[in-house]
Amino acid sequence: METFQALLPGQSVQDIGRRAKFLTITLSESILVFHLRMSGDLRMEPSESPLEKHDRMVLDFTSGWRLSFNDTRKFGRVWLVYDTLAIFAALGPEPDDPALTPAKFHEMLRERKRAIKPLLLDQHFLAGLGNIYTDEALFRASIHPLQSSETLDEQDAARLLEAIRFTLASGIESNGASIDWVYRGGDFQNHFQVYQRSGKPCPRCGQPINKILVGQRGTHFCPNCQKLKGA
DNA sequence: AGGGTAACCCGGACGC
DNA sequence: TGCGTCCGGGTTACCC
Numbered sequence: 639m640e641t642f643q644a645l646l647p648g649q650s651v652q653d654i655g656r657r658a659k660f661l662t663i664t665l666s667e668s669i670l671v672f673h674l675r676m677s678g679d680l681r682m683e684p685s686e687s688p689l690e691k692h693d694r695m696v697l698d699f700t701s702g703w704r705l706s707f708n709d710t711r712k713f714g715r716v717w718l719v720y721d722t723l724a725i726f727a728a729l730g731p732e733p734d735d736p737a738l739t740p741a742k743f744h745e746m747l748r749e750r751k752r753a754i755k756p757l758l759l760d761q762h763f764l765a766g767l768g769n770i771y772t773d774e775a776l777f778r779a780s781i782h783p784l785q786s787s788e789t790l791d792e793q794d795a796a797r798l799l800e801a802i803r804f805t806l807a808s809g810i811e812s813n814g815a816s817i818d819w820v821y822r823g824g825d826f827q828n829h830f831q832v833y834q835r836s837g838k839p840c841p842r843c844g845q846p847i848n849k850i851l852v853g854q855r856g857t858h859f860c861p862n863c864q865k866l867k868g869a
Numbered sequence: 870a871g872g873g874t875a876a877c878c879c880g881g882a883c884g885c
Numbered sequence: 886t887g888c889g890t891c892c893g894g895g896t897t898a899c900c901c
Contacts, residue, residue: 659895673895673896675878675894675895675896676893676894676895677878677879677880677894709878710878710879710880711877711878711879711880711893711894712877712878712879713877713878713879713894713895713896715896750870750871751870751871752870752871752872753871753872756871756872759895761895761896768894768895769893769894769895770894853872853873854873854874854875855893855894856892856893
């Protein structure tokens with residue numbers, strides 16, 4: 639294990655924020671940016687607390703508190719930057735941006751010609767959806783994961799945008815999903831409609847949920863409720 | 870432009 | 886019990 643010390647003398651926390659799946663801690667003269675990927679976790683605790691297994695970075699504050707970045711699978715990333723432009727420049731809009739109207743979303747979908755699931759996962763198209771939320775949102779909107787984006791009409795787009803917003807809000811309300819031992823305290827896994835429910839009955843029609851591979855990602859959907867249209 | 874694939878990482882699940 | 890193998894999450898790189 640290599641260790642080094644990064645000193646941030648005299649700097650204090652000015653703000654805490656989020657853009658897409660990135661967390662930002664704005665300091666007096668620089669910005670800490672975190673991406674937890676799937677196994678990352680941040681803890682605030684007294685500096686004298688024992689370190690935990692897989693703690694990858696710790697920040698000691700003069701107040702006696704410590705911020706620990708724990709990441710079992712080392713997938714997470716941390717940057718110390720002077721501005722976030724380079725990291726955030728290419729990101730798509732936030733799903734909850736009021737400027738993202740159903741009409742605008744429809745236009746974005748029509749400009750592309752790509753299977754809807756990988757498109758929704760593409761952070762440059764729309765920022766914030768991961769595999770779980772994409773499957774859940776497509777189910778709620780009754781759209782097949784392989785449906786090509788430009789074939790979705792205004793109503794489809796409006797339904798999908800609503801489903802995305804609803805699904806993300808539900809996940810946040812549940813403190814996320816704790817499907818893995820690395821997540822803590824989340825409850826959203828108890829609200830999954832399709833994700834990791836292959837073979838189990840669709841909550842809407844009772845037909846078995848199907849699982850396929852789309853762009854190397856496990857993809858769960860109801861073949862009866864989410865039919866490919868116009869094919 | 871879109872897609873397919875591999876890489877990163879590692880603990881748990883699974884099969885033998 | 887002890888192996889080996891596969892899996893999956895988000896993202897980028899690279900190839901066709």
